[in-house]
Each structure stands twice: as structure tokens, then as C-alpha cells.
Amino acid sequence: MGLVESASLLPAKRIACLSPYGIHLLQQRFIWYLTRFLVPTHRLAEATAPVFEEAELEEEWVTRAIQRGAERDASTAAFHDWVRSPDESGTSPQEQLTDPQRRAGVRRAMRHHLAHD
Template sequence: MSAEALEAPGSPSDLYLASSPAEVEQARPFMTGDVFDGITVPGLSPESEGLGIVLTHPCSMRADGVRLNPRLHVARVAASQQISLRKWQDGHFKVMPLPELDGGHYAARFEQMGLVESASLLPTKRIASLSPYGIHLLQQRFIWYLTRFLVPTHRLAEATAPVFEEAELEEEWVTRAIQRGAGREESMAAFHEWVRSPDESGTSPQEQLTDAQRRAGVRRAMRHHLAHG
């Protein structure tokens, strides 16, 4: 398949859940497509702090669902010329354009990627989060860069729907817990204990999220647990 089938958003706003630090929800778990400041990517010359975007898949970030693995794949994000949405298919295959990121034009550079210490990815340094569609566009371009194989974003959406649904549930759980005075890490751990524990059906909420027909029921069960558990 040709690069002409690579997709582009309808507008820059389609890319983001949060495009500036003021919009970032601190209760949201770290995800693919999160942009952090103050990141040093090993192996780049010169090594200096700057913006970086997480490329690691959410399921590969954590060994136990809560604590990040020691290192994650991160690509440098640097200031860029404005790449019009119509030109995303026109020779810009080494980058993921990030228009209107924190008021400027940037791009994630796939050639400038490395394993970054996860300890440097601080919640207070997260300046942007991609939307599910934005993440799928990032993954599509990264896969194309690596393999020249084009994966339609709707196929990526089918594969990642349970992961994004779980992230939304975790964000809601942690937000409510923080409002009641609990800590972020403590709340994340409590959520993952709940989401992985089998209910009376013998399956866990996490397993049930793989079935689109059961996702609404999982959300109801979680809200009931928060209210009465």
C-alpha cells in the first residue's frame, strides 16, 4: 500500500485530549502519546533536556499495572515548520506532526528515539496528552516509519479499545479518590486491584472490557463500588 493512505486529522484539535499543561488531567494514567518536558533522550548529540513523547504501548509500560518499568521508549519532540494537514502524506514520514502543541508547531522525530528513565517522567512535567485518535495516528505513522506497512487507524482502534476504556475508568476512579483526600499512587493501586479481581461471574472487570457489550456494565459496577464499596 502507498503512503497516500496514511491518515490525517480533520483539525489539530482532533489530536489532543490536552494540548497544553493547563489542560492535562493529572489523574489520567500515563499513556502512549503523552508529551513531557525536561526529558533527556540517551544517545542524542548533544544530550540536552527538551520535550519527548512516549511511544511505548500502555500494556508494556508497567509490570504490575501501576509502577512504570524502569525505561520507556520516547522520541524527541522539537519545534517544526507548520505541516499542513493535506501534506501529512507528502514526504514527512520520519515525524509525527504535532500542530498547535502548547501554542506552537512541533513534531515527534522517530529518528531521535531512545530508552528514557521512567523516573524522569514526572506528572508535573506532562504538558500534553493525545486523544485515542491522535494515538492511533501516532502509531500508524510509527509503524509505517519502521516497516512501510500501513495499518488503518480503525484496526488500531479495535485492538486498543479495551485499553483506552480502562484508562478512562482509572482516570475517573483516581479523580474521585483524590477529591476524597487519597493520594494518586495509592488510588491507582486500588483501582488496579479492583479491575483485576474476579466478580461473581468469575471474570475480572479487565477481562470484561474486552467485550464491547459489557463495557457499560463495568463502568456501572465501578461507580457502584466507589459509592458503596
């Protein structure tokens, strides 16, 4: 998952534009189709939340970097470096995003990093 240029999101080429809940419904339907097992959407939301959180952080990071004149690919790579590198706690922000209680702290750390970069 990552950011793309708005120009590449032409409505004519777009298949669907889903909210997170819409994605969970699609996942639920897909799992049901393959296995006949019905997974509650709130459990899918719980399992996939770290991915959505990371995508939102990446959007914020890259958007800000582009506003400052950085290249999209370079700033995406810089974000991935940051999110996967362990901090002083010994765990990476990516790992911390799996814990709902630590997500606000990851956002604060990222915004602090961007403000002082």
C-alpha cells in the same frame, strides 16, 4: 498509563497532547516506518480500545478518591486491584473491557463500587 499531577504537565515540557485518533495516527505512522505495512486506524482503535477504557476508568476512580482525601498512589493501587480481580462471572473487569458490549456493565459496577465504598 496512569494519572499524574497537573503541575508536572508543564507546557514547556510537553511534546504533544493527542486525542485517541491522534494516537492511532501516530501508531499507524510508527508501524509504517518500521514495517512499510499500513494498518487502518479503525483497526488500531479496535485493538487499543480496552486500554483507553481502563485509563478513563482509572481517572474517574482516582479523581473521586482524591476528592475524598485519599492518596493518589494508594487509590491507583486500589483501582488496579479491583480491575484485575475476577468478579462473580469469573472474569476480571479488565478482561470484560475487551468486549464492547460489556464495557457499560464494567462502568456501572465500578461506579456502584465507588458509591458503596
